[in-house]
Amino acid sequence: MELQAVILNLLRFWGEQGCLVQQPYDMEVGAGTMHPETFLRVLGPEPYRVAYVQPSRRPADARFGENPFRLGKHLQLQVILKPSPADVQELYLRSLQVLGIDPAVHDVRFEEDNWESPTLGAWGVGWQVLLDGMEITQFTYFQQAGGLDLKPISAEITYGLERIAMFLQRKTSIYEVEWVSGVPYGAVRHRDEVELSRYAFQQADVSMLRRHFEDWEREGFRCLEGDDPLVIPALEAALKMSHLFNLLDARGAVSTTERVAMIARVRKLAVATAKAYVEQRKRAGFPLLSGGAA
Amino acid sequence: MSGKFLFELLCEEIPANALPEAREQLVAGLAAKLDEAGVTASRPLGFSTSRRLALWVEGLPAETPARVEEVFGPPASVAFAPDGSLTRAGEGFARAQGVAPSELQVVEGPKGKVVAAKKHVPGRALPELLAEIVPAVVSSLHFPKTMRWGEGQYVFVRPVHRVVALWGLDSLDQVVGFSIFGVPSGAATLGHRVTHPGEVLLSGVRDLEGYLQRLRQAGVELDPSRRRALFRQKAGELASEVGCQVRPDPALEEEHVELVEFPGLVRGELDSAWLSLPEEVIVTTLRHHQKCLVLEKDGRVAPYFLAVCDRPDDPQGHVRQGNEWVAGARLSDAHFFFHQDLQNPLEAMAEKLTRVAFHAKLGSYADKAKRVEALVVQLAEALGFAELRGPLQTAARLAKADLASHMVGEFPELQGVMGGIYAQKQGHAPEVWQAIAEQYLPAGQEGAIPKSLTGALLGVADRLDTLAALFSVGEIPTGSKDPFALRRHALSVVRICGEFPLSLSLPEAASWAAAPFGGAGVTELAGFLRERERFFLESKGLPGPVADAVLSARWGMPADELALGQALASLWQTPQFVQLATAFKRVRNMVGKEGEGTWAPERLLEDAEKALANQVAGMEEELGRLATAKAWGQALALLAGLAEPLDRFFTDVLVMCPDVELRQARLGLLAKIQRLFLQLADVSKLQVAS
Numbered sequence: 014m015e016l017q018a019v020i021l022n023l024l025r026f027w028g029e030q031g032c033l034v035q036q037p038y039d040m041e042v043g044a045g046t047m048h049p050e051t052f053l054r055v056l057g058p059e060p061y062r063v064a065y066v067q068p069s070r071r072p073a074d075a076r077f078g079e080n081p082f083r084l085g086k087h088l089q090l091q092v093i094l095k096p097s098p099a100d101v102q103e104l105y106l107r108s109l110q111v112l113g114i115d116p117a118v119h120d121v122r123f124e125e126d127n128w129e130s131p132t133l134g135a136w137g138v139g140w141q142v143l144l145d146g147m148e149i150t151q152f153t154y155f156q157q158a159g160g161l162d163l164k165p166i167s168a169e170i171t172y173g174l175e176r177i178a179m180f181l182q183r184k185t186s187i188y189e190v191e192w193v194s195g196v197p198y199g200a201v202r203h204r205d206e207v208e209l210s211r212y213a214f215q216q217a218d219v220s221m222l223r224r225h226f227e228d229w230e231r232e233g234f235r236c237l238e239g240d241d242p243l244v245i246p247a248l249e250a251a252l253k254m255s256h257l258f259n260l261l262d263a264r265g266a267v268s269t270t271e272r273v274a275m276i277a278r279v280r281k282l283a284v285a286t287a288k289a290y291v292e293q294r295k296r297a298g299f300p301l302l303s304g305g306a307a
Numbered sequence: 308m309s310g311k312f313l314f315e316l317l318c319e320e321i322p323a324n325a326l327p328e329a330r331e332q333l334v335a336g337l338a339a340k341l342d343e344a345g346v347t348a349s350r351p352l353g354f355s356t357s358r359r360l361a362l363w364v365e366g367l368p369a370e371t372p373a374r375v376e377e378v379f380g381p382p383a384s385v386a387f388a389p390d391g392s393l394t395r396a397g398e399g400f401a402r403a404q405g406v407a408p409s410e411l412q413v414v415e416g417p418k419g420k421v422v423a424a425k426k427h428v429p430g431r432a433l434p435e436l437l438a439e440i441v442p443a444v445v446s447s448l449h450f451p452k453t454m455r456w457g458e459g460q461y462v463f464v465r466p467v468h469r470v471v472a473l474w475g476l477d478s479l480d481q482v483v484g485f486s487i488f489g490v491p492s493g494a495a496t497l498g499h500r501v502t503h504p505g506e507v508l509l510s511g512v513r514d515l516e517g518y519l520q521r522l523r524q525a526g527v528e529l530d531p532s533r534r535r536a537l538f539r540q541k542a543g544e545l546a547s548e549v550g551c552q553v554r555p556d557p558a559l560e561e562e563h564v565e566l567v568e569f570p571g572l573v574r575g576e577l578d579s580a581w582l583s584l585p586e587e588v589i590v591t592t593l594r595h596h597q598k599c600l601v602l603e604k605d606g607r608v609a610p611y612f613l614a615v616c617d618r619p620d621d622p623q624g625h626v627r628q629g630n631e632w633v634a635g636a637r638l639s640d641a642h643f644f645f646h647q648d649l650q651n652p653l654e655a656m657a658e659k660l661t662r663v664a665f666h667a668k669l670g671s672y673a674d675k676a677k678r679v680e681a682l683v684v685q686l687a688e689a690l691g692f693a694e695l696r697g698p699l700q701t702a703a704r705l706a707k708a709d710l711a712s713h714m715v716g717e718f719p720e721l722q723g724v725m726g727g728i729y730a731q732k733q734g735h736a737p738e739v740w741q742a743i744a745e746q747y748l749p750a751g752q753e754g755a756i757p758k759s760l761t762g763a764l765l766g767v768a769d770r771l772d773t774l775a776a777l778f779s780v781g782e783i784p785t786g787s788k789d790p791f792a793l794r795r796h797a798l799s800v801v802r803i804c805g806e807f808p809l810s811l812s813l814p815e816a817a818s819w820a821a822a823p824f825g826g827a828g829v830t831e832l833a834g835f836l837r838e839r840e841r842f843f844l845e846s847k848g849l850p851g852p853v854a855d856a857v858l859s860a861r862w863g864m865p866a867d868e869l870a871l872g873q874a875l876a877s878l879w880q881t882p883q884f885v886q887l888a889t890a891f892k893r894v895r896n897m898v899g900k901e902g903e904g905t906w907a908p909e910r911l912l913e914d915a916e917k918a919l920a921n922q923v924a925g926m927e928e929e930l931g932r933l934a935t936a937k938a939w940g941q942a943l944a945l946l947a948g949l950a951e952p953l954d955r956f957f958t959d960v961l962v963m964c965p966d967v968e969l970r971q972a973r974l975g976l977l978a979k980i981q982r983l984f985l986q987l988a989d990v991s992k993l994q995v996a997s
Binding site: 122156 | 319320322323324357452453454455456457458459465466468500501502566567571596597614616617618621622623625626628629630632633634635636639640643659662663664667671
């Protein structure tokens with residue numbers, strides 16, 4: 014199955030399960046979890062269901078386009094079901110069938126793999142899902158986000174799209190995966206990988222990145238001041254800080270000790286933003302509670 | 308006819324490492340609750356798969372035994388009026404306990420006379436009891452990590468979907484009604500999620516085998532020991548089909564057993580191109596993410612592996628293909644890292660360590676490498692291996708370089724191993740790459756120690772530096788807190804010195820290691836190493852008192868203390884040594900209390916003391932010679948020869964005589980004897996308490 018069909022089939026499936034099909038967040042993020050449709054929506058009491066594709070950037074994972082399995086920027090398909098339904102594992106297994114994966118002849122296993130994001134003050138309990146020995150999904154019951162205990166609990170399903178397409182197409186390199194018939198992934202994305210790697214590892218201006226990290230930290234907290242804080246701009250500032258940190262890290266500019274301190278600074282803003290969001294929704298009377306759930 | 312009870316809890320996949328403990332807790336919890344209720348039964352049996360926890364117990368009575376319970380009431384003086392009639396308080400107590408006033412008795416309680424009622428507690432039907440205790444046992448289970456789900460009101464290891472609780476005298480025909488985490492108990496569970504979805508009705512089951520059989524028919528092998536046996540058998544068959552053996556991996560086998568509902572294995576084949584990778588890399592790559600067992604032929608890794616799956620067969624070969632594909636992908640990844648790393652000399656990687664912090668207060672790994680380089684040279688020179696100076700300096704400088712390699716970034720468990728391989732490939736001398744490869748050995752209390760001298764020296768120097776550095780900033784383990792695993796590091800130092808062996812004086816080496824930190828924490832460090840040496844001696848089979856006797860006299864050369872301790876252990880319970888221990892205890896007490904006197908044999912008067920002094924006079928030199936030659940048995944025999952004369956001394960001689968000079972001379976003799984013993988062992992520690 015082509016990569017594009019994998020995406021369309023999964024979005025259609027989850028749309029049919031009552032998920033709002035959202036768009037990727039238009040910023041650099043390290044994971045689909047950082048999209049406000051996940052990070053903010055899992056907070057507070059309102060039910061929600063959403064699915065979207067999110068390009069995810071991990072500058073340190075970039076390999077100059079030379080490694081057949083590693084990308085500095087890859088695609089995640091993220092699903093949030095809040096509250097987690099009792100049949101969430103069965104729903105997930107059905108989603109594999111729309112990819113043409115028949116559980117009757119494959120081995121599907123859920124193996125413990127808990128998830129944690131120190132920058133978001135978020136963690137959850139769950140599994141990596143293995144299909145014939147290949148990790149294709151991260152499955153998490155969020156327990157905390159932005160340092161806040163969650164209730165109800167959301168189930169997060171994250172599909173690694175390139176991996177799944179590679180597996181289905183039996184390709185030995187990501188770049189050989191067919192995006193659509195006759196158009197290999199490499200033709201679309203290889204040059205980006207090369208350039209983004211060079212930038213992250215060799216060219217990024219360290220002092221500029223550091224300066225912007227500080228700027229966005231200040232700006233983020235400024236957005237949260239006052240009686241009517243600006244939640245989304247504050248979150249965007251935290252996301253920018255997170256990406257700037259990742260670039261500095263890839264560039265080798267962050268010592269082990271400093272690393273801990275920088276992560277703590279991002280988390281502080283993320284936690285303050287989460288709190289402000291919950292208060293904002295509360296003031297609005299949690300509008301999605303009254304049957305208006307997506 | 309006796310009662311049987313079956314409990315099964317079906318949930319989402321439980322972490323493999325939590326299952327063995329959960330089974331035990333479940334069994335112990337139910338046994339304890341039954342015991343509390345006075346119910347005798349067979350020991351409950353616990354079972355599990357990745358999705359379920361189950362209990363089976365039989366030999367249960369239909370009812371709990373009826374009991375008479377004595378309940379204490381108010382003091383007799385309050386319950387009875389002076390005329391002997393019941394007061395209102397007394398009547399109230401009788402009524403509350405449901406006994407006639409005439410049945411009240413006066414008994415002696417802890418606070419004087421009180422009234423008491425004997426209550427007849429009737430037996431309860433077992434299902435009623437079970438409905439009460441099983442949910443209590445389940446909610447008391449402890450897991451390393453728990454979670455909430457759905458609306459978030461319950462906490463358990465994973466979301467719960469089914470609860471089966473069945474009771475019966477002949478066959479299981481009655482549902483024991485209760486609910487756990489909002490799930491009501493019933494009579495049906497579910498089969499294997501993929502191979503047998505759908506309900507499995509368990510009512511009517513007559514015995515344990517019947518239950519296990521029903522689940523087997525539904526694709527589930529509930530008995531972990533049976534799963535282990537099936538895995539082993541299948542692994543053996545798959546290996547021998549290609550003329551290989553399974554490389555033993557008990558930890559991974561254990562994990563396989565807990566990971567599935569049905570024990571399946573497939574054999575995959577590796578592209579022979581990957582066999583050019585170092586074996587350690589192949590094995591780690593396969594184990595790390597895929598939990599694959601490696602096959603070997605004539606001790607060498609063969610181009611096959613075994614992958615676990617949760618199903619009995621692989622009808623279309625998808626499971627094999629998938630695992631081969633992933634193994635190939637991972638090995639190709641490793642291959643990529645390996646060749647990237649090889650293009651990068653270790654020297655260049657080592658330079659990156661200036662940016663890697665060793666500890667917030669202690670600088671970078673590059674700073675550490677400098678300290679270790681100086682220390683390892685100092686150790687080598689002290690031991691007479693000055694010629695190793697060059698290779699040791701190189702090894703110390705490059706030892707941590709692989710922390711900056713791609714491969715170790717991906718597989719941290721290969722640190723050291725990769726450094727050694729890269730150093731070898733980059734043309735360093737064997738003394739250098741062996742030292743780098745072996746610096747982390749022994750990995751634990753049991754692991755093998757380094758084979759090469761340079762590996763042993765580097766391993767000791769690196770760990771002593773870590774210990775001294777952390778002790779200098781007050782990071783000293785207390786109680787169960789040991790975040791930097793310093794106990795393990797210290798034990799490894801002692802083990803290498805004791806087993807390699809190295810004739811290094813640990814107190815001296817500790818002070819060298821502490822020197823860059825101005826000696827801060829060195830006293831604590833010495834005490835810490837001494838404690839680990841005691842642990843080491845006991846782990847080698849020395850009785851505690853023998854280890855204490857030796858360590859009270861000398862410590863810091865574990866090989867010597869071990870040999871001496873072993874010699875002492877073979878003697879310490881002989882009558883002569885028992886006598887010696889008693890006599891020496893008197894020597895220590897006296898010298899400790901009265902002082903060391905003056906060595907002046909010419910002043911001694913009595914035959915007994917003159918004889919003793921004569922015997923002692925020449926011993927010092929002789930003992931020194933025997934200790935240098937490590938002839939511990941002979942040295943101890945020499946001391947044992949003092950048992951008799953010492954006894955005679957204490958019988959015939961009054962040490963605390965009025966003549967001051969004579970008293971000082973006698974004390975001087977005893978002090979000399981004490982010094983002699985304390986070259987070897989404080990045998991007073993061996994005195995059997997009488």
